[in-house]
Structures are given as structure tokens and as C-alpha cells.
Amino acid sequence: MKILIVIFIGVLGAILGSFYACMGYRIPNKIPLSKPNSYCESCKKEIKWYMNIPIFSYLFLHGKCAYCKSKIDSLSFIVEVLTSFLFIVFYLKYGFSITFFISLVLISVLGVTMVSDFRYYYVSDRVVILGLISLIVLVYFEKNFMFYKIISGIVMFLLMFLIKIIGDKSFKRESLGGGDVKLLGLIGLALGFYPTLISLVISCSMTLVYYFLSKQDEKEIPFGPFLLIGALLVLYFIPNFNFI
Numbered sequence: 001m002k003i004l005i006v007i008f009i010g011v012l013g014a015i016l017g018s019f020y021a022c023m024g025y026r027i028p029n030k031i032p033l034s035k036p037n038s039y040c041e042s043c044k045k046e047i048k049w050y051m052n053i054p055i056f057s058y059l060f061l062h063g064k065c066a067y068c069k070s071k072i073d074s075l076s077f078i079v080e081v082l083t084s085f086l087f088i089v090f091y092l093k094y095g096f097s098i099t100f101f102i103s104l105v106l107i108s109v110l111g112v113t114m115v116s117d118f119r120y121y122y123v124s125d126r127v128v129i130l131g132l133i134s135l136i137v138l139v140y141f142e143k144n145f146m147f148y149k150i151i152s153g154i155v156m157f158l159l160m161f162l163i164k165i166i167g168d169k170s171f172k173r174e175s176l177g178g179g180d181v182k183l184l185g186l187i188g189l190a191l192g193f194y195p196t197l198i199s200l201v202i203s204c205s206m207t208l209v210y211y212f213l214s215k216q217d218e219k220e221i222p223f224g225p226f227l228l229i230g231a232l233l234v235l236y237f238i239p240n241f242n243f244i
């Protein structure tokens with residue numbers, strides 16, 4: 001029975017991952033989510049449903065458009081695989097618990113943000129707000145930690161906002177995106193104060209490694225995905241993360 005649930009959660013993760021990646025491309029470009037149907041970026045031909053099956057279509061088509069053979073962005077494939085994988089991994093660790101559902105919210109925001117931030121340096125307000133609302137509902141059921149987590153979210157947001165203002169003043173340009181500040185509020189609400197600080201250290205380290213590996217000199221660095229990956233690592237590897 002459990003294997004059936006795992007398969008179901010994995011398939012759900014892949015389908016939602018595909019949807020999140022689509023959101024990640026469309027929201028920054030102001031394309032409505034409802035229509036048009038998916039189409040190839042270069043030849044503009046509509047992608048038939050059987051060529052749009054998460055994970056498998058990309059492998060089957062060898063990452064190329066079926067009509068014009070131009071390369072399909074592998075990032076959506078990565079998001080589909082990662083979302084499916086993380087859904088399963090967190091289910092196996094936490095079962096159907098509040099912690100599992102909190103992880104689903106973070107994974108979902110990660111799916112959209114990975115595409116929008118890596119491709120367009122954009123973190124969607126709407127997605128962060130949807131995440132915040134879902135988390136407030138979930139945190140409500142963690143009675144003992146509800147106030148601690150809500151305060152943590154607000155404090156993290158204000159703290160990052162302060163760092164941003166100081167950073168902007170000292171570097172005379174935008175040091176930290178507004179989206180990143182809001183994401184930290186979201187993570188503070190999901191994890192609580194101290195775990196969020198730990199996740200912030202992990203995220204900054206990953207961002208530094210990415211910076212040196214990608215050798216982008218003066219360009220913006222997408223920080224959002226790393227913030228969320230750091231939070232998910234803490235949520236997974238520090239089981240008693242509800243400490244004060």
C-alpha cells in the first residue's frame with residue numbers, strides 16, 4: 001500500500017513540477033496561466049498533450065522540440081524531477097504530517113522560483129503570498145509553535161529588510177532583491193527563527209559556490225532558489241527544528 005502512495009506522490013510531484021515551471025516562465029513574461037497551451041519557444045507550434053508528459057517527454061524527445069528540433073530548456077525538466085523527488089523524500093521522512101505539508105509549500109515555491117529567478121531574476125509576489133497564506137493555515141495546527149513561528153516570520157522579514165537598506169546604501173545599488181526579503185519572511189514562518197538563521201548560512205554558502213563556479217562578474221545572482229534549498233535542507237536534516 002505504501003508503495004502505491006509513494007508512486008502517487010511522485011507522479012503528483014512531477015505534474016505539479018511541470019505546472020510550477022510553466023508558472024516560472026509565464027509570470028515574469030505576463031503570459032496568462034490559462035492560455036495559450038504550451039508551445040515551442042522557437043517554432044511557436046503548439047505542443048500536443050502526449051509530448052507534454054512531465055519528465056518522460058523530455059527524455060523521449062531527447063530534450064528537443066518534435067517539430068523544429070531546437071533545444072528545450074532543461075530547467076523545466078530539472079524542476080519536474082526535483083519536485084517529484086523532494087515530494088517523495090519528505091513523505092518518506094515525515095508521512096502525512098504538518099511538517100510534510102510545510103515542506104510541500106516550500107518545494108512548490110522553489111519550483112516556480114527556480115525558473116523565474118534563474119531565467120529572469122524575478123521572484124513572484126503572488127507566489128510568495130500564496131505560500132504565506134498556506135503556511136499560516138498549517139502553522140495554526142501546530143498550536144504550541146504558532147506564535148513563535150508567526151513572530152519569527154515577521155522578525156526575519158524585518159531583519160532582512162534592514163540588511164537590504166544598509167546594503168543598498170553602502171553599495172549604492174540594489175544589494176538584495178525585495179523578493180528575497182519576502183522569501184526570508186516565508187522561511188521564518190515555516191521553520192522558526194533559529195533554524196532560519198542556520199538555513200541562511202547554508203544558503204549564503206551555496207550562493208557563494210555558485211557565484212565562483214558560474215564566474216558571473218557584475219551580474220545579479222539568483223538568491224531565491226538557494227534560500228529555499230537551504231530551508232528544505234534544515235527541515236529535512238534537523239528533525240527537531242521546532243526549538244526556540
Ligand SMILES: [Zn+2]
Pocket residue numbers: 040041042043044045065066067068069070
Ligand atoms: Zn519547435
